[in-house]
Amino acid sequence: METVDKKILLVEDDPNFGTVLKDYLMMNDFDVVHAKNGMEGFEKFKKDNYDLCILDVMMPYKDGFTLAKEIREKNEEVPIIFLTAKAMKEDVLRGYKVGADDYLNKPFDSEVLLMKIKAIIQRKGADSLADSKEFEFQIGNFHLNSKLRFLTLNDKEPIKLSPKENELLRLLALHLNDLMPRELALTKIWRDDNYFTSRSMDVYIAKLRKYLKSDENVEIVNIHGEGFRLLVKDQVDF
Amino acid sequence: METVDKKILLVEDDPNFGTVLKDYLMMNDFDVVHAKNGMEGFEKFKKDNYDLCILDVMMPYKDGFTLAKEIREKNEEVPIIFLTAKAMKEDVLRGYKVGADDYLNKPFDSEVLLMKIKAIIQRKGADSLADSKEFEFQIGNFHLNSKLRFLTLNDKEPIKLSPKENELLRLLALHLNDLMPRELALTKIWRDDNYFTSRSMDVYIAKLRKYLKSDENVEIVNIHGEGFRLLVKDQVDF
DNA sequence: AAAAGCGTTTAACCAAATGTTAACATCTCT
DNA sequence: AGAGATGTTAACATTTGGTTAAACGCTTTT
Structure with missing residues (x-):
């Protein structure tokens, strides 16, 4: 079934961490688009179809929650994973309220992230193709x-x-x-x-x-x- | 379909913790069946149809992973959440490999668990709305x-x-x-x-x-x- | 314009899957 | 014990599917 690589939107303002993560994901056969802030993230999101969004919570201009809410307005289906440095309970709850699929505290193990990504995409994957223009x-x-x-x-x-x-x-x-x-x-x-x-x-x-x-x-x-x-x-x- | 409470299978060997968690979930309008060990959990699973399984990892006779694998053999769809005291990376990976939907470290915040449960059940529900998973x-x-x-x-x-x-x-x-x-x-x-x-x-x-x-x-x-x-x-x- | 090529539809026949009925055996309740 | 309900099997009727080939309509070729 996997004819095309899964497309991931990564929104992360820390350039070092963002680049490392992007490279790691690309090495694992994902097609990654990296946005450096919430604004850019939303623009990129509107321009393409993604299989998964990974959003940093703490970002200038527009934080991850706000971005998630905007994304949810456009698309109720796409899985969202939050990355956060601080593990405040309020934040976690807020994340789930805007429709997060998962939550990860930085620093986290990249293998764990990979597993989560695969688990989430696999679950969603099945019937999303139903009406697409796949040929x-x-x-x-x-x-x-x-x-x-x-x-x-x-x-x-x-x-x-x-x-x-x-x-x-x-x-x-x-x-x-x-x-x-x-x-x-x-x-x-x-x-x-x-x-x-x-x-x-x-x-x-x-x-x-x-x-x-x-x-x-x-x-x-x-x-x-x-x-x-x-x-x-x-x-x-x- | 009728709006019946969601049915949760909770497998937890610690009687105190298990009972508290069960009560908490029931207060939140879930229909909870509590099994005290992996064996019993599997028997209960086979006897009924559940919307979610919450499995403790460390259990006598049959650990959570083994149980999860058995459950997966019977049912590829039902969401599984692991509970664990120790947060060993190997364990987390193993969990995702047997098809976990989420992972929680004890002690955890009950509100967070509730959110996760809701997110997961909702997610499943949405996926399967198209062809009504009631089959x-x-x-x-x-x-x-x-x-x-x-x-x-x-x-x-x-x-x-x-x-x-x-x-x-x-x-x-x-x-x-x-x-x-x-x-x-x-x-x-x-x-x-x-x-x-x-x-x-x-x-x-x-x-x-x-x-x-x-x-x-x-x-x-x-x-x-x-x-x-x-x-x-x-x-x-x- | 006739012939040939192509995709599709129709027809006919056969095989397999499904559903109903009948007949008879057994069980349950009073 | 006896009536009505249930269990079981098999014959039969009906519906659905599989296959092949001929017929049809359209476009291209000669």
């Missing part, structure tokens, strides 16, 4: 580029997909290992849910199965009366 | 995914359930250890309460019993003239 998917050993309508297995010659094949596989990939309801595909792709469109969809499922057959760990399974499930066996986590 | 159940050693219509026992091959089997088991699980009235299933699932639907339901009860037979601690008992009760017995208690 690249990893499906077992396959790679689907649904913009170019290519399905590639390792270094084999890419399979060209027809528009319907592509849309259907993309919908399945968006619900990877989960149910993709029949009705969803019919309304989204065929724009009509009746006997014939449903039969047509089955024909396309058969076509996709034929393509996917060359990786035995990938399978489209039917859930009778409900829909289909694009299943990837033998999954490895990071 | 995963723990039934003894079984795990029911009523969205994918799977009934899984430990690492065995999942049993595929038919729509009616699934709906019926789900209704029973919603009333775990409690009466599930005949009439409820008939009106909700069969949409008609007559002689034939009632016989049909009995056929499905028989099918479910056959599936559930492989865990002798799980049983569907009849309450003559009233309905059925999905019962999870305890195996160990000390």
